[in-house]
Amino acid sequence: MGKRQSRPWIVSDELWALIEPLLPEPAPKLVEGRPRVPDRQALCGILFVLHTGIQWEYLPQELGFGSGMTCWRRLAAWNEAGVWDQLHVLLLEKLRSKNQLDWSRAVIDSSHVRAARRGPKSGPSPVDRARPGSKHHLIVDGQGIPLAVSLTGGNRNDITQLMPLLDKIPAVAGQVGRPRRRPDALLADRGYDHDKYRRLLWQRGIRPVIAKRGEPHGTGLGIFRYVVERTIAWLHGFRRLRIRWERRDDIHEAFLGLAVCLITHRHVQRLC
Template identity: 70%
Template sequence: MGASPWIVSDGLWEWIEPLLPKRERRFRYPGRKPVPDRQVLCGILFVLHTGIQWEHLPQELGFGSGMTCWRRLRDWNEAGVWQQLHEVLLAELNAAARLDWSRTVVDSSHVRALKGGSRLARRPSPSPVDRGRAGSKHHLITDGHGTPLAVILTGGNRNDVTQLMPLLDAVPPVRGRPGRPRRKPESVFADRGYDHDIYRDQVRARRIIPVIACCGTAHGSGLGAYRWVVERTFAWLHGFKRLRIRWERRADIHEAFLKLACCLITHRQVLSLAGPAN
């Protein structure tokens, strides 16, 4: 039986530990000894995987309190830990020629928000059971293999096409190969929600080929043979129960979970480089 998914492996910890900000030790009034970062990270992963509320985090597992885990997640996100970790893992894949820069794929997914907060909007829906519920959108860009390159959180009523250029901008400079870091793909694939000539022109201006389905055309354009990878990555993201519904009032906390989940998915891709034995 495999280890619980919230247990931080030695390999993952080796990637994360150097990126964590160092806390200054107080000598005069040291106070209570802080919970070790690795145990707190296990608690954060427990919430991400199970969707449990912070206040219900099991104390007997040694994670520290829910508030302790919440604060560390906030502080590490503000320090850019997840962004740095993602870039390091992408560089590892790039060095092994496992990133497909011939195309990127973009898409979005709506998630309900039950507690309100920022970056929310009412989503118009034809369904009488879903109409007017508050929600947010996850906007995702992956490489041709489905490896997440960047993710953006917006209100649920934000038009997909408005996030096409921000997603391309959000792709970090990826090292790992000789020469300058790479962040620009050869093409970008998208569905009908991104069909707009103005944005096609903006993509072409960056010397990227837009491959976008046109509104009004029949289904079966053939783009599904390339676009399915982003749908699979969304399935991986929403395999983390905390991301299926937005419980956080603060957008930065939900974004932190999103970025951490992208890091975990990318880390799985890195582990695959060594084969099944790992």
């Protein structure tokens, strides 16, 4: 993805120009007190937590982010306002306008993460001795550009999220004609092997390319499926996403949505 800046929590002018118009108007202060921490500084604090995995209460005050609670509140408010969803669509449209989205196929997969505490969308993980865990479900285009992400309990079967995740792909404009949201084909591993879902995909005009259980490995799907595994690795390159520290599912989903935007933005930067 190119050379990473040494301080990845610093918001570039280019990225801020995309985000700032999407932020909701702050509520008026009812009581005079300390001046409000500027949104850009609070976003830098949020990115610091996302990249380093540090707990909110240990956010370094000397870097000018504001308090951890200030950044937490700002993240929750912006997520509730749909800022990351809007930003993701904006970035996907930039890519589509340059013919940089590969709609010939999409690839789906999931990854387990340990949950530090029980909460909504967590459950006993079958790969971690039934300890609390969650799953990150991801669908990407043929190059590995994230199209949609979701969070479930660690005990949810991957196949139950196939259609909801497909439905979560936004309609992407950026070219003359109707916005696009459906790939030509969907690639998946054996965890998604079920004839019912093959039929549902065909009904939507999507060709299922799903490995069958019981067949030997070496079908050749791996050369196409590796892109989703690589993008999951990029997601977990953000240290805050390697373990689910938040009890509240919306806060972890906010981090997930922001990380997806940052990964997509890296693809946009490659066009410059």
